[in-house]
Amino acid sequence: MVQPATCNLQPSTFSDPQRPPVTIIILTWNGLEYTRRCIESIRAHTKGMAYHLLVVDNGSSDGTLEWLRAQDDIRVIANDRNLGFTRGNNQGMAATPPDHDVLLLNNDTLIIQDYWLAHLSNVAHSHPEYGIVGCTLLHANGLLQHAGTYMPADSFWGYQIGGGETYIGQYPGVREVEGITGACMYIRRDVRARIGGFDETYTSYFEDTDYCLRARQAGFKVVCTGGTQVIHYENTSARINNASWQAMWDEGREMFTRKWRTFYNQKYRRAVVWHSLVASPSGYATSSRELVIELDRCAIDVRLACIWGNDFTEPLTGDPRIDQLRARLKDSRLPQVVYHQGDSFIKNSGRYRIGYTMLETDRLPDEWVYQANQMDEVWTPTHWGAEVFCASGVRRPISVVPLGINPDYFHPGITGHKPGNRFVFLSIFEWIERKAPELLIRAYQQTFRRSDDVVLLLKIFNHDPSLDVARRIGDLIRSDGPPIVVLPNQHVAAYQVGCLYRSADCFVLPTRGEGWGMPALEAMACGLPVISTAWGGQTEFLHSGVAYPLRIRGLVPAEARAPYYRGLRWADPDFDHLCALMRHVYEHPDEARAVGMRAAAEAAARWTWSHAAAKIIERLEAIE
Template sequence: MKAVPDLKVIWQSRWGLPIGYSLSSEAIALQLDQLGVDLFHRPTPWHMPAELNQPRLREIAARSLPDDALQVSYDQADLFYTEHRGYRIGYTMLEVNGLPADWIAACNRMDEIWTPSRWGAETFAAAGVYRPIHVMPLGYDPEHFNTQIPAYRLDNRFTFLSIFEWGERKAPELLLRAYCSAFSRNDDVVLILRINNFDRSISVSQQIANLRLPPDSPPIVILYNQYLSRAQLGSLYRSADCFVLATRGEGWGLPILEAMACGLPVIATNWSAQTEFFRAEVGFPVNVRTLVPAEAKCPYYTGWSWAEPDFDHLVWLMRYVYEHPAEARSVGHAAAAEVAQRWTWRHTAERIVARLAELA
């Protein structure tokens, strides 16, 4: 796909930070640059110092901003730069079934809104965003997440893997209880948790102890706050037999997508943005029991709800995948083939260019 000549775009976002918005923003920007978009960067002010190491992005960041360009604000809605004189696009997402008032106001100061999923578009419209809303899916890096990545297995046990930042939204207590309900020490299984937790007020070990898991629980291995390169992360996925995430809500669900790209059968909640690419034909969706108040250390969630995964169904699916490994592998292979054809960062950039070309 070729970009439209003289397509100038100001990309407002955070770069050079170890956070999801920054990492995905950089990936999209590099793909847009490769497609020939004349790209400029407007940095979003942030309290953490940025360290931008990618040479091409440093070149783009050093360019003076033009006045006659479209602007895409890829960030939290309350961080949109709304004073740009040209056409303004807000590109954002949230993990609950509503939006804070200041997000709605910021969205309605833009000319149009992009969000990664149809679920998100419906949520934004229902919340009161009246600007045109376009579904603009995100993606993943196929170079580091694919079925050819080497695996380094822990042992021959059937290995479940989960990757998340510890907190209420990821429902770690639900996952651990379900795993220990589905299996005992007599089952040939292991659960690997790759966890980040940078909240000093939270003791993960104490929270796990408070669950009072059964004494005959199967083994659990925890990789705690360990930095992994993308290559190492790809190998970690490939070293597992099944990826499981009992999430209560996702703005996109990148670990789910990366696991699918690596050929893993995935068990994940059937609610929120991951439903854009995750369904029964390419995974094992967990039923939602109900929606519950989104109580967490995040002011954006106040007053809204998210999913409560069905515990019994989660237990059943983990046991089913364990007892039907050939079928599970077949689903994983189908997932890898589909996401490679539809959901890479290149696909994201091509969709963006197609929309920008219409506007230009």
């Protein structure tokens, strides 16, 4: 059974004694052993506030009712038959005093943290609009089950945010979400007073999402807190009673769709055709995924078009928040964004054409400039990039539209797995000339000896079958030098990359040029001190207050296999300064950690996908 790394919340989360009392409502339909364990875990871990236990039994025949009646601290409502999840919980809410908050809790849950209920109460009363609060639900095997819910409007097939991911501390803090599951749902008393209980049109399933939507329409917010984790065994009542949960789910989905289809059809305030990639591991595709999710969350109707071929050229991502966008009509009367390399702008067929791109050199190729000047406006992520575009001859209006990081996956609380006590330098890059891998390896070996308690961890990609990277590395590494660990072409799930950062002490990348510099920003968001080049797009966020900028000796011809760079220049990182910075960070770990924590705070405050989407929406509104 999973045990989170921070098993107990801090006593500082004690509930205010002036807050409303809380009644925990549990519904049972057989499953005595689950119920017993659930209630025992409540008794063991509910500290910091008083609570009342109310159990509604839906005709149990396995001894559950008898056991419940023998418990002095439980009030029992006994039904002679199964009334269903919706009506049973409504019975409990109707029997709860109106001045109580309510926590609906499934009997197949397990409480694993002290002060969990006090924390939920604190969150609910921390903001006047936080009417419904959920928490992180985990499977017993450590996989994440729920960090909020999302309803895809094309299928009405409810989606559990984060479902199936290994839990490593993602989704921290309090986040506004579309819905939460009724397995653990804290409902403030003013919500009950305003909208009552569940809609009894539903028997089981979808009534919780329906309730969250009704609360939102009444002016409340639905939030999910990452400060509490609860284990949920899921679908237990249906399983032990040999009931068809699928039939109940299908019935609930049909009723929900009839009731809410119009609402979902009308939830968007403007639309845009987004012409890009979303399924590959490329920088454009990974950032595009985040951008369209955030735009959809902000009520922008994104019509997703593949930059190459048609809707079937790319495989599905597996995320319905993204995949549903492919099937939407690509209306050429809408503004259209081509987010890809600058020589792809010709594919823009929109009424108002926007090209969104970046490059890593001091000028753009002529073809990029020509195609950019066919757009109505051009976006690029950095002010440095905007200056390069202007200097290259782009005459169309240029807006700085930044990229970002996902603070749900990149933050200092992500679980790391350091390989022993050595000081770990980490670098993540594709083995290409622009990333200067030879420079990094030479500097590391010149700076440190084998006796130093240090290791360099290289996570590298190579997509060129003609390039023998293993041989290149073998030629560079000295047998008597400090240790180097190489992870070549090893896939790490996107949500787990933060775990890799948190397994290191410093991120280092002496790049010759970046259009944005995503790995550096991700590492900063995770609280790592970062050593990287003080030139190019990453100067947008990388400065001496939050990182260790690497000086350059000047600009040199961009000699590379990629044809884009012919006749252009990029940075020549200062080798001696790189050695000095690596030695300084190694010898001053406390200072370096403080720099990393300042970086994490700044990344969360300024450089998230929410900030990026806000800028895109600002530009779309200006167009109209």
